[in-house]
Amino acid sequence: MTAHTALLACSQGQSVKIPRAHRRILSTVTGLVVAALFSLLVILNLLPLIWGMLTSLKGEPDLFRFPPVIFDFTPTLENYQRVIDSGFLGNMRASLVYCVVTVVAALTLALPAAYAFDRFNFPLRQPLFLLIVASIPLSLGAAALLIPNYLYFTKLGLTNAWFTLPLIYTAHQLPMAIWIMKGTLEGIPKELDEAAIADGATHFEVLRHIILPLSRPALGAAGVLTFVGSWNEFVASSVMVDSPGLRPIQPAIYNFIGFFGREWGPLTASAMLAIIPILITFALLGRLIVSGLTKGSVKG
Template sequence: MNASPGTSRAVRRRRHPWFNLVNLGALILVVVTALPLYWMAAASFKSQEEIGANPPTLFPTNPTLDNYGDAFGTNSLGHYLLNSTVVALSSTAVVLGLALFAGYALARLPVRGSGTIMVGLLMISVFPAIAVVTPLYLVERSLGLLNSHLGLIIPYVAFHLPFAVWIMRNSLVGLPRGLEEAAEIDGASITRTLLSVVLPLARPGLFTAGVFTFTATWTEFLMAITLNSEDSARTVPVGIALFGSEYSIPYGAIFAGAMSATVPIAILVLVFRRSIISGLTSGAVKG
């Protein structure tokens, strides 16, 4: 039986030297990325003495949960996780709501200079936060927003909205117009069409923008430590950085806290991985 053309092409690709190099590069990337994560996970179950052992141990000799008890008990990690959850979910919800309408306007409506707007959004999305953190601190101090959830949510929305709009516009521009035109003929308003017709089709883009926004706000450090000097609204990255005291560094609790903060992001990416890939692909192809 003759092999199909598709099978022959796949075989030729596997035999091509570049195919092996790409696989090798991917393997190296996986190892480089996974090794620190494994070390963090393993160290979170080690005692303080074993963490500092020389030579280091690859696996915990006597696994213990004391580090997690120290992180959640002595160092109030649960409070920081709650603050991060409130800030990240609120920021993501506002960003997605605004990005959906702005992306639809840029994708469907006759907006003058939409190309320039898209370039501007892309430039803003890579603007360094360190350039504005000082004036932002002064503004929030004058408004009484320091050490509050709202004081973090507002700048997070401002910083992450441009990239979310970029993703949503590129995702929406590739959707077929037939259903929207049918809804318009039936007398539906633009808002009704967007929410009833476009929104279900735009879920991959929404998931992509949502995961990126949530991850960025969950892991952000510079603004979080600058705008919060008290525990009231301190988030996970800042809380973990301040574990310990002047005379001791609880490495085990730090590893346990980092592991606890990483798990939600890992679950989020694993659950929505197909939608994320679909959203990024549609943006790359149709943008």
């Protein structure tokens, strides 16, 4: 079929059958374009990581060479040694404790809350859930709430304690966790609850023995996102605690941005150490984000 014939058929509302060879070529071209775009996206995301890793291995003379060198330098671990000597590993340990406590608290509260919003009818149910959805940006960190939080926590004597940041992190991450869990519960048939209750089970037993096993992918997705959001939080962690033993990892990285300029070697070395838990988390549990977020997309 010529191009003129195909256009004439389309103008007359007739269907045009594309030859199999042309469909194969079109499919190949589409695949190549998608692969090229994906490769470009991967390169753009990996370039800062590779540059930071190479910079962290440079000594001070190589850091300030002009023009900058990429591979033509002598690798050294002195920047990592300096970061470790500054107590950075203690900051990592504190951040891990904060994040684990936050994940446990957020998931423990999110599952029953989502169950109540999905399975029960009570006054102001819809407005309350809309309020929770509107609070999801808190998971990105709410700088606007920093001053009120600091005033309230100071008045209550809750600042500069081991539970200060987990309380704030849990409040920030809980709306997102509830939203993820409710989306999954919408895909779990209510007939399972009704059958269990007819057999004499309580709502707590339904939540524990039916809802919990079926919502594990969503729990994993919410847990991963909660961990990453808490690990990367900077504003509240830099103000609410000032004890060196309680300082989390993000303010510790910022300490290498000195008054007289950035210490690029230790700064990039500390950043490379800081992303290790994130990489491990996504390597082990990253697939749960997709399965957990899409499990509630199909009901029944």
